[in-house]
Amino acid sequence: MWTNWSGGLECRPRATDRPLDEAGVVAAIARAADRGLRIRPVGAGRSWSPLSVTGDVQLDCSALTGVVAIGTDRVRVRAGATLAGLYAALAEHGRTLEVVPDTDAITVAGAIGTGTHGGGAAVGSLSALVTGARLIDGVGAVRRIEGPELDAVRVGLGALGVLTEVELRTVPAFLLHVHEEPGEAAELLGGGGVLDTHRWAEVELHVPSGEALARWGDPVDPDDAGGRAEPAHRDPVRAAATGSAEALGRMVSRLAPTLRRSARWGGAVTGPAYRLLPDSRPQRHELTEWAVPREALGPVLRELSAATTARGLELRAPIGIRVGAAETGWLHPASGRATAWIAVRSPRGVDPGPLFGLVGSVLGAADGRPHWAGRHDWTADEVELAYPRLGDFRAARDRLDPERRFANEHLTTLLGP
Ligand SMILES: Cc1cc2nc3c(=O)[nH]c(=O)nc-3n(C[C@H](O)[C@H](O)[C@H](O)COP(=O)(O)OP(=O)(O)OC[C@H]3O[C@@H](n4cnc5c(N)ncnc54)[C@H](O)[C@@H]3O)c2cc1C
Known part of the structure; x- marks a missing residue:
């Protein structure tokens, strides 16, 4: 099982x-x-x-691990390697990936398969870093993917073949100086606010009260970081141990309980992004996440708040909000437009159906597209309307998997037979 x-x-x-x-x-x-x-x-x-x-x-595919080669600005890695292993290997060579999501326990191919993103207006997803790939197609042939076909593979949903190796763009390793502070939702979420002006940022919003917790970070010169540079982790206990205990206490006492529970650093810490940002001990939960046009964020959140209140549905966790750059991947939810990501979580043991259904109808009506890894009830009808390059993706699927060796019921619902 x-x-x-x-x-x-x-x-x-x-x-x-x-x-x-x-x-x-x-x-x-x-x-x-x-x-x-x-x-x-x-x-x-x-x-x-x-x-x-x-x-x-x-x-x-989790045994297809190992880094094949680290070049000046590229890395070739086997597709089943975890992000954690890849970041660590790159760090030894003074390199890293520009994108760091909330988890590093995922595989490179899995991350690319669904377009895994971090948070930053100028930064694309891990899929956007792909410069080449090796894939075994539906008849068992080894293919080198490059050129325009890469835009199919950037978010392939495992529908095109099995990735065995991926080449990704790297950047010089950097330290990120991150802050965490409560703030006013309207101020934090508007254009030109915290989400748009930093290398990395996210806002957690407690919908009933409108309280928000902002986190943001920018690279710092290792010499400027001096003694503050800590290999800290995204964990309030460790953050406290690295010197922010007082700030954490002051801040936490002011927050609504759900935001208090999600506080991580309670002040400022500095460290490599790949060590700071992934959550090392996430609570198991269900999630639906939607990509809406960046400019729609404010109105959409107001609508979502009104709709959940009207239906008496409780948001038991803060809404997670990030932004991202437009993507070229044909099926990337941020394809062709600067995007705001809205993530709604539901704790284990609670039926997420009614809440996620409402979120999907409000955000879908606002030109939102679901994150493929999250829960959603889209079918090929919605996918066709939302993705102008779906025809190109289907043509790539016909070339690479003519017999639909890689199909399952979910993919048939989304992409057609
Ligand atoms: C705690 C947590 C935090 C998260 N944080 C973020 C975040 O910050 N940003 C974000 O965007 N997402 C986030 N996610 C979602 C996560 O990035 C995606 O679910 C990702 O696809 C998971 O990778 P995986 O290795 O588990 O892949 P799986 O879930 O196992 O598979 C995902 C897809 O990739 C395909 N696939 C896997 N291996 C291969 C292969 N070798 N060749 C071809 N296709 C393959 C599968 O068929 C499937 O379609 C988070 C998830 C969790 C649980």
Whole structure:
């Protein structure tokens, strides 16, 4: 029995393959084809949507690990490597990735598969860093993906083939000086506010009260950071231990309880972004996240707040808000437009259906597109309207997986047969 990270999805595949190398992937695809079975790649199983759910063969790609080569401004890495391992390997060479999401426990291919993003108006997602890839297609052939076809693979949903190796753009390692402070939602979320003016930023919004907690960070020169530079982690206890205990106490006492629980640093800390930003001990939860046009953020949040209040639905966790640059990936939710990301979480054990349904209808009506890894109820009808390059993606799917070896029910619902 396979279950995803949140525990909200499960399936019983007929077989599970865990190849150790590219030849193993080719062999697994051939075995599935011989038995007339479909095959679904899975990375770290961190997605909330049933992208990897199958009753046929599940292809666990988590053993395809290791860095192949670190060049001056690129890295070639095996697709099942975790982000944590990749950041650590790059750090040894004075390099890093510009994008750091909330988790580093995911695989490179899984992150790219769903367009995993961080938070920063000028920064794209991990998918935007891809400069090349190796992929095993639906008939078991090894393909080098480059040029325009990369925009299909940037967010491939595991529908085009099995990624075995990915080349990503790197930047020189940097220290991020981050702050965490409460503030007024209207001030924080407006254009030119904290979300737009820093290398990295996020706002957590407590909807009923309108209270907000902002976090933002900018690179600092290691010499300027001096004694403040700490390999701190996103954890209030560790942040307190590194000298912000007083600030944390003052700040926390002023916050609504749900925001108080999500406070992380309670002041300012400095460290490598890849060590500061990922949450090392996330509480298991369900999530729906939507990409809306950046300029729609304020009105959409007001509408969402009014709709949840009118329906008497309780938001038990703060809404997470980040922004991101326009993407070129044909199926990236931020494709073609500067984007604001709105994440709504629901704790384990609570049925998220009514809340997530309402969030989807409000944000979908505001030209929002769901994060593919989150929970949503979109079908091919909505995908067709929202993605002008869907035709190109479908053509790439026809070329790379003509027999739909990589299909499952969820992908058929989203992309058609
Ligand atoms: C605690 C937590 C924090 C998160 N934070 C963020 C965040 O900050 N920003 C954000 O955007 N998302 C975030 N996510 C979502 C996460 O980034 C995505 O769910 C991501 O896809 C998970 O990667 P994975 O390795 O678990 O892939 P999986 O969930 O296992 O798979 C995801 C997709 O990739 C495909 N896939 C996996 N391996 C391969 C392969 N080798 N070849 C081809 N396709 C493959 C699968 O078929 C599937 O379609 C978070 C999730 C969690 C649980």
